[in-house]
Amino acid sequence: GQNIDQPTEMTATEGAIVQINCTYQTSGFNGLFWYQQHAGEAPTFLSYNVLDGLEEKGRFSSFLSRSKGYSYLLLKELQMKDSASYLCAAINQAGTALIFGKGTTLSVSS
Amino acid sequence: GAGVSQSPSNKVTEKGKDVELRCDPISGHTALYWYRQSLGQGLEFLIYFQGNSAPDKSGLPSDRFSAERTGGSVSTLTIQRTQQEDSAVYLCASSRAGGRYEQYFGPGTRLTVT
Numbered sequence: 001g002q003n004i005d006q007p008t009e010m011t012a013t014e015g016a017i018v019q020i021n022c023t024y025q026t027s028g029f030n031g032l033f034w035y036q037q038h039a040g041e042a043p044t045f046l047s048y049n050v051l052d053g054l055e056e057k058g059r060f061s062s063f064l065s066r067s068k069g070y071s072y073l074l075l076k077e078l079q080m081k082d083s084a085s086y087l088c089a090a091i092n093q094a095g096t097a098l099i100f101g102k103g104t105t106l107s108v109s110s
Numbered sequence: 111g112a113g114v115s116q117s118p119s120n121k122v123t124e125k126g127k128d129v130e131l132r133c134d135p136i137s138g139h140t141a142l143y144w145y146r147q148s149l150g151q152g153l154e155f156l157i158y159f160q161g162n163s164a165p166d167k168s169g170l171p172s173d174r175f176s177a178e179r180t181g182g183s184v185s186t187l188t189i190q191r192t193q194q195e196d197s198a199v200y201l202c203a204s205s206r207a208g209g210r211y212e213q214y215f216g217p218g219t220r221l222t223v224t
Contacts, residue, residue, distance in 0.1 A: 004152070031210045042114075042201060042215035043153070050210065087153065095209040096166040097143055102152040 002026045004101035006088050011107045012078050020073045020104045022088030030091035033098060034062050034073045037085045046073065046086075075106075083108045114216035116202050122222045123192055131187040131219045135204030142179055143205075143213060144187050148198040156200075159185065160208045192223045 003025045012018040024032065031050040035043035049055055049064035049071060061074040073086055085105050089098040115134045123129050135142050144156040155169040159179040170176070174192075179185040189196055199220050203213040 033212075042217050044215070045212040048210060048212065089153075091209060092155070094166060094168075096158040096160070097145075097155040097169065098153070098213065099155065100145075100153040102150070 002090060002092060002099045004088055004090060004099060006086075006101040006104045008102065009105045009107070011109065014078055014080060014108060014110050016078050017074065017076050018078060018106065020075070020086050020088075020106065022071045022073070022101060024069050024071070024088070024090045024101075026069075026090050026099070027093045029066060030093075030095050032064055032071050032091075033089045034071075035087040035089065035100075037087060037103065039084070043087055078108050080108050080110065082106065114202055114204055114214050116200075116216040116219050118219055119217065120220045120222075122224060125194060125223055126191055128188065128190045129192055129221065131189075131200050131202075131221070133185045133187070133202030133204075133216060135183065135185070135202070136214055137183075139204035139206055139214070140182065141205045141208040141211070141213075142185050143203045144177055144185070145201045145203065146198040147201060147218070153201065156187070158208065189221075192221075194223050197221055197223045 006022045034046040037043040047062035059076045085103040087103045088101040140161045142159040145153040158166040174190045177187045199218040201218045203215045205211040205213045
């Protein structure tokens with residue numbers, strides 16, 4: 001089976017750095033995604049990792065360690081608009097769909 | 111098209127009625143997915159279509175749920191004899207192909223079963 005774990009909530013202040021962790025247990029591994037979902041809106045793609053290491057994309061970076069079944073999303077220079085739910089997802093064994101964690105709700109305050 | 115579209119945006123129905131939810135994927139995307147998101151839960155995979163291949167229906171929670179995709183484009187998710195536990199936001203997504211490709215989500219249909 002597959003299981004994705006991530007913290008339920010996190011808080012941070014504007015300008016800070018926050019790291020959202022995700023651990024996964026999957027039957028086979030085909031890649032890991034991070035999506036952002038603002039309240040009442042559809043998820044939007046942030047990153048995809050299939051090899052170990054750090055992928056940097058502007059203020060957002062994502063890290064993967066396949067041997068540890070671990071990923072994190074790093075958000076730098078936080079802004080109020082970064083308040084959202086961050087979803088960690090792994091591709092299922094069949095390679096046909098994403099298995100999502102329950103999401104981490106990040107609240108950024110001034 | 112500009113993005114994935116879904117209709118209706120909201121649907122309130124009585125327990126026991128059938129409902130149909132529609133998804134228009136991005137033009138040219140061969141893969142189409144249905145998910146549902148219940149309050150406090152993560153997105154739950156329902157069904158996957160890829161081109162002319164047989165769909166992956168492994169996520170459908172019961173035989174009351176079915177979906178079809180006509181002409182490799184528009185998809186309809188049908189829920190028969192709706193139950194209160196079917197209340198959720200139903201999200202459709204499409205991608206260039208299956209697997210590792212980025213999925214683009216529609217705005218969802220909020221279904222409320224009374």
